[in-house]
């Protein structure tokens with residue numbers, strides 16, 4: 001399944017952090033830490049809430065706990081996977097909202113934001129939900145990727161004229177490891193051709 005670029009994510013994470021006073025992994029997060037049993041119950045209550053509210057026909061998401069996942073997450077295949085040592089109420093709301101939102105939209109896009117806000121309103125308070133939605137709209141997005149993309153062109157050695165000429169070889173047809181070698185400035189033989197990559 002191809003997912004749209006997750007443009008809402010950075011903003012949604014920050015909005016979440018503001019609303020709960022810190023992210024799920026931070027000690028200052030105000031959303032209560034819960035045990036596994038509580039998480040199982042909450043997961044069921046939140047799933048039921050979405051099913052009732054939106055008449056969702058899909059099966060509620062399965063859940064499991066993990067000690068090794070980088071964080072909690074939801075995937076269509078696995079359902080909700082909760083990081084065991086950082087279980088919080090807001091995490092359950094966040095992940096079940098992914099299931100409720102489906103994946104037509106970007107993972108943390110407007111649809112998920114609406115679903116998450118509904119769950120926040122129901123289980124944590126309407127004021128927090130309104131604040132979350134407001135922040136999702138208003139927080140500035142920081143540009144981490146402001147570094148300009150480096151552009152390369154491929155050249156090949158013209159044996160007859162003894163000079164480098166623009167290559168007609170499609171970059172995609174070159175195996176990744178060879179492209180990487182060239183990227184480091186080396187000349188590479190690709191089949192019968194000698195190629196190099198030049199930064200523009």
Ligand SMILES: [Zn+2]
Pocket residue numbers: 094098108
């Ligand atoms: Zn998420």
